[in-house]
Amino acid sequence: MHDANGEQLATFCPMCVSRCGATATIVEGRLTAIGPDPAHPTGRAVCVKGKSAPRILEHPDRLLHPLRRTNPKGARDPGWEQIGWEEALDTIASRLGQIADESGPEAVVFGSASPSTSALSDSVDWIMRLRRAFGSPNFTCSMELCGWGRYMASMYTFGAPVPGAFMPDLENAGCILYWGYNPSVSRLVHATATVDAVNRGARLVVVDPRRTGLASKADHWLRVRPGTDAALALGLIHVMLDRGWYDETFVRRWTNASFLVRTDTGDLLHADEIAEPAAGTGYVAWDLVEAEPIIYDPAAPTYGGAESRLALSGTVEVVTTGGRVRCRPVLEHLRLHCEAMTPEATEALTRVPADVIVATARTLWASRPLAFYTWSGLEQHSNTTQMIRAVNVLYALTGSLDAPGGNVLFTPVPTNPIDGLDLLSDEQRDRAIGVRDRPLGPARFEFITGEDFYTAALEHRPYRARALVNFGANLVMAHGDSARVRDALASLDLFVHADIFPSPTGDLADIVLPVASPFETEALRVGFEVSQQAQSHVQLRRAVVEPRGDARSDQQIVFALAERLGLGEQFWDGDIDAAWRYQLAPSGITLEALRAEPRGLSLDLSTTYRKHEDRGFRTPSGLVELYSETLAKHGYPPLPTFAEPPLSPRSRPDLVAEFPLILTCAKSLRYCESQHRQIAELRRAAPDPQVEVHPDTAAARGISAGDWVRISTPNGAVRARAKLNAGLDPGVVCAQHGWSQGCGELDLPPSDPFELGGVNLNLVLRQTPSDPTSGSSPLRASLCNVAPE
Ligand SMILES: Nc1nc2c(c(=O)[nH]1)N[C@H]1C(S)=C(S)[C@@H](COP(=O)(O)OP(=O)(O)OC[C@H]3O[C@@H](n4cnc5c(=O)[nH]c(N)nc54)[C@H](O)[C@@H]3O)O[C@H]1N2
Ligand SMILES: Nc1nc2c(c(=O)[nH]1)N[C@H]1C(S)=C(S)[C@@H](COP(=O)(O)OP(=O)(O)OC[C@H]3O[C@@H](n4cnc5c(=O)[nH]c(N)nc54)[C@H](O)[C@@H]3O)O[C@H]1N2
Ligand code: SF4
Ligand SMILES: [Mo]
Secondary structure, eight states: OEETTEEEEEEEOOSSTTOOEEEEEEETTEEEEEEEOTTSTTOSOOOHHHHTHHHHHTOTTOOOSOEEOOSOTTSSSOOOEEOOHHHHHHHHHHHHHHHHHHHOGGGEEEEEOOTTSSGGGGTHHHHHHHHHHHTOOOEESSTTTTTIIIIIITHHHHSSOTTTTSEEOTTTOSEEEEESOOHHHHOHHHHHHHHHHHHTTOEEEEEOSSOOTGGGGOSEEEOOOTTOHHHHHHHHHHHHHHHTOSOHHHHHHHBSTTSEEETTTOOBOBGGGBSSSOOOSSEEEEETTTTEEEEEBTTBOOOTTOGGGBOOSSOEEEEETTEEEEEEEHHHHHHHHTTTOOHHHHHHHHOOOHHHHHHHHHHHHHTOSEEEEEOHHHHSSTTHHHHHHHHHHHHHHHTOTTSTTSEEOOOOOOOOOOSOGGGSOHHHHTTOTTTTTSTTSGGGGTBOOHHHHHHHHHHOSSSOOOEEEEESOOHHHHSSOHHHHHHHHHTOSEEEEEESSOOTTGGGOSEEEEBOOGGGSOEEEEOOOSSHHHHTEEEEEOOSSOOSTTOBOHHHHHHHHHHHTTOGGGGGGGOHHHHHHHHHGGGTOOHHHHHHOTTOEEOOOOOOOOTHHHHOOSSTTSSBOSSOHHHHHTTSOSSOOOOOOSSSTTTOGGGTTTOOEEEEEOOOSSSOTTOOTTOHHHHTTSOSOEEEEOHHHHHHTTOOTTOEEEEEETTEEEEEEEEEOTTSOTTEEEEOOOOOOOBGGGTBOOOOTTSTTSSOGGGSSOSOSOOTTTOOOOOSSEEEEEEEO
16 A cells, blocks of 8 residues: 555564554655554554664664674673674584584573564574474573463463463453553553453453552552462452352362362372272262262263262261371362461451452452453562462362353464474483473473573583573573673573674674564464454564665574574475465465465454363363372472562561562563663653652652662662652562663663663572572562662
């Protein structure tokens, strides 16, 4: 389409998880504007970052050519020397081959920026394929801080990624629960859909230390003390069980609520332990009518219609091969586990008023179906896995899973998998860094934590990580203890970094590769996730302008590197179109059809609800596991358990005099994570990092709005400007991470991320003590003080 203002091209913005359908305006070969495309399933609106895409593309700091370091690591100036792609790729391939020959392919770690904060969503599956074809089980992408909770921890309850893949069905929800998630900042398309839902009468519950955008529309805003979310969830479960506010039919049939737990050991009773009926396999429940045990065998997962007769409360005596044993059903066990978490006791821990807890439990129950989402507020704690378990168990009790208006798996467009899962042997998978120490954690799924990666690089445990092939990830800024990240990256024999812009992480690389902006390259997107309509949509995003300099897409880099590494066969000999054709084949959609319709094509798919009624859940028992035997076997609590954050006023009263405040953090509206500060259009309205402080807390310290303040933790101090927020608990402050970039146009110099007194929050946060199951870092519940500069 052409008009006086330029050519209008259909596209979508992949710069964050929202992936908004958009229209690009092109004038004389230049991108001049990005605007919404209301006809696209995610195209209602675009944000300020999307609108700034032209400035991002044309920014003078862009990386335009492959670079090779000529000065030693640690030198202030890397001494970048421009090289050609051939030389860059050949050097990388030969060095990687040599390292793999000497130390095994596992010595090479691959990495990427999170697909939620960048266009890496275009190519992350291809990077996975390259890694697996190469033979390395090690991928670092901050999964332990972003994704673990939504995609993996929930496997231990549901056998499925809820709410990661089983998304909230906002269009039909009776009640929406956002727990540590603020889509008004972080996912525009969810924010608009939520406002629609509220306007049509859906209830909204927000659990957040801050009164965020949507919290002002919420029926209940629960101002939780950072890091005590598991206690809050247990307190809500207490009320739900106490009042009978749970879906008994679902709970009986589709959870392990009726399985018997031995009171002597706390373990589940197994069929082979009981005397009558004669030994079988599986678990044991209690038939109240027959007054005898009844066996549940996951291989034939049914009670044969006896569900309604199963005991869910009380205690029974079971004759086992070792004598009489007192047992109680899991639900009773859970009830007792939560017994002490009365609304008042929960208030004392979480600072959420007892009456609000009761009222919230009532709303969650009375306004079903419940759809929920959790994110960063829960994923960056030393107790993340148990927090997620607690919220998941609470959710299971509502019976809304996979029901219309609950969390559902929108039917995806059928495609061939491309992430190369079958290319990595189990033997290699077992070598993932960290999997021995945390066998149920992200390493089990080939995601290694930052902490474990740096230990492998610096301390050679469990073996030495020698190389990193990294697509974007700004590890120095993303992880606690930035100085340790720097030391680990500097210790590598080979560090290859592909990026659009220079970064403090890229500055430590041996070879830097220039990546094209997403608006300069083609990419295939299958499914836009947030609704059935969006998930049915397939789009081949075209290059709306030419790439600058020698920049190439991540996918092109992957394919070129694969060929150099002798892996061309697994990469269609470098032919990306052929790879896409393979991927698309089951969908019936052709590449030609997509190229002819740049706005994308939609299949006519409908959601299948309650799939468990056909095939159960993919847990060991085939049921939703309120009690997780898998966790128990590895020494973790089988029922969700609260642990006080290790750096909190309760755990460390000795530190309270010096560090009386609780420090958490949240994302910025105008920037993605550590990016975009160099864009004047974005920076002008938010030039400095901010820390939100209650007015009384500020006044007591002589701090006024806009003042520069020192945020000190036991690890040192950084700076930020005070933003007064009367909605906060006076004992809580909320800062921002990701600050280091300068902005030349506004004369704002960059800030050294390793210098105390600078603006890099993660310099004074730590990765430890990390979550024992997942290795998640405690970035959102620390102790601090704020003081005027
Ligand atoms: N204290 C604290 N720390 C945190 C968080 C927090 O809330 N608080 N959040 C955590 C979370 S949730 C995450 S996801 C991580 C984020 O950490 P990262 O995943 O590293 O994300 P960014 O900081 O956005 O940095 C992305 C990098 O990728 C580059 N990039 C952008 N687009 C592309 C592209 O298309 N290709 C390539 N090759 N590069 C690209 C950018 O220029 C930038 O250098 O940080 C974590 N760290
Ligand atoms: N504009 C913008 N959009 C983004 C990003 C960005 O940087 N900027 N990043 C992208 C990425 S990588 C991610 S991970 C997502 C993240 O999306 P969100 O999860 O929405 O991100 P946050 O705003 O960091 O955190 C959500 C809320 O958690 C609250 N919170 C802090 N501590 C606690 C706590 O202990 N308990 C509870 N319950 N809540 C707490 C914060 O106050 C915040 O309002 O956003 C994506 N989209
Ligand atoms: S919300 Fe994210 S995807 Fe949408 S326009 Fe903004 S940056 Fe792009
Ligand atoms: Mo993230």
